[in-house]
Every structure is written in structure tokens, then in C-alpha cells.
Amino acid sequence: MVNTLAQSTQRMSTTAEGSEQPEIEVSKAASDKALALLEEESLDTDKAGLRLFVQQGGCAGLSYGMRFDTSPDEDDIVYEHHGLRVFVDPASIQYIAGSVVEYETGLQGAGFDVENPNIVSECGCGESFRT
Numbered sequence: 001m002v003n004t005l006a007q008s009t010q011r012m013s014t015t016a017e018g019s020e021q022p023e024i025e026v027s028k029a030a031s032d033k034a035l036a037l038l039e040e041e042s043l044d045t046d047k048a049g050l051r052l053f054v055q056q057g058g059c060a061g062l063s064y065g066m067r068f069d070t071s072p073d074e075d076d077i078v079y080e081h082h083g084l085r086v087f088v089d090p091a092s093i094q095y096i097a098g099s100v101v102e103y104e105t106g107l108q109g110a111g112f113d114v115e116n117p118n119i120v121s122e123c124g125c126g127e128s129f130r131t
Contacts (some may be wrong), residue, residue, distance in 0.1 A: 005082030022098035024052065024079050024086055030103035030112060031082035038084075040069060047071050049078070052101065052114070055090040062095060062113050 026034075034050045048070050057063040071076050072087040079086040088096065099116040 024077075024088060024096065024098075025100040026050075026079070026081035026084055026086055027100065027102045028082050028096050033080075033082040033103045033112075035077045035082075041068060043053060043070065045083065046087075047085075049087050050101075051087045051089075052092070053089055053098065054095040064096075065110060 006067055014073070035045055038045050038048055038050075048068060051065075051067050052070045053065045053066050054062050060129065069087055072085070073089065073123060075090055076087045077090070086101070095118060096114065096116055098118065099114050102113045104110065104113050
């Protein structure tokens with residue numbers, strides 16, 4: 001996960017309530033780890049959160065991006081799980097609606113993983129996907 005901050009102005013956001021898109025879920029382990037990282041960065045966990053987005057890239061066409069933001073953008077969908085706020089922009093939600101963010105540890109290391117039900121195909125390394 002990229003531990004960068006995107007400076008954004010304080011704006012109102014749309015909450016997941018009333019959204020027609022399937023909710024983005026976040027496991028307890030992923031929430032706990034992200035909250036710990038937010039606190040290490042001295043960010044206010046009542047306002048700041050994890051931004052989950054989709055960008056062009058990788059051999060399959062699309063890849064995930066994650067970073068910390070100090071607040072949601074005006075048109076973001078905001079989810080909250082286990083005390084963690086997750087910000088998703090309208091362009092990204094169409095690709096990741098219904099996904100689950102997990103935090104996994106293993107022999108290859110530890111990190112955040114997105115389990116996305118919309119994937120049609122992935123590249124061999126699992127870093128990019130197509131819907």
C-alpha cells in the first residue's frame with residue numbers, strides 16, 4: 001500500500017447509505033492495520049481514511065490504488081467499517097462495487113488485497129485485472 005497523503009479540501013461527501021452500488025466491505029484485520037497506519041501518520045481517524053481507486057495500468061488493463069486522504073472529496077462514496085473510513089470515487093466504484101478489502105500475511109510478505117467479484121480476468125502476477 002502506498003503511504004502517501006493527498007491534500008484535499010474539506011468537502012461534503014455522499015455516504016454509502018442510499019447508494020445503489022453494492023457496498024465495499026473491509027475486514028476487521030484490514031481496518032485495524034489501516035487505522036494503525038493512519039495513527040502512525042498522525043492523521044485524525046474521524047476525518048481521514050483510506051482511498052481505494054482503480055487506475056489504468058498493468059498487463060490486464062486496470063490496477064488498484066490505495067492511499068491515505070485527509071478527508072473525502074465532494075463526490076466520493078464514503079464507507080465505514082470497524083472505525084475505518086474508506087473513500088471511493090464515482091469512476092472507480094463501477095469496477096470495484098461489491099469488493100472486500102483484506103489484510104493478509106504470509107511467506108511472501110504482508111499487504112492489503114482486494115477481493116473483487118467483478119473480475120473477468122487477471123494478469124499472472126495478480127497486480128492488474130479486467131472487468
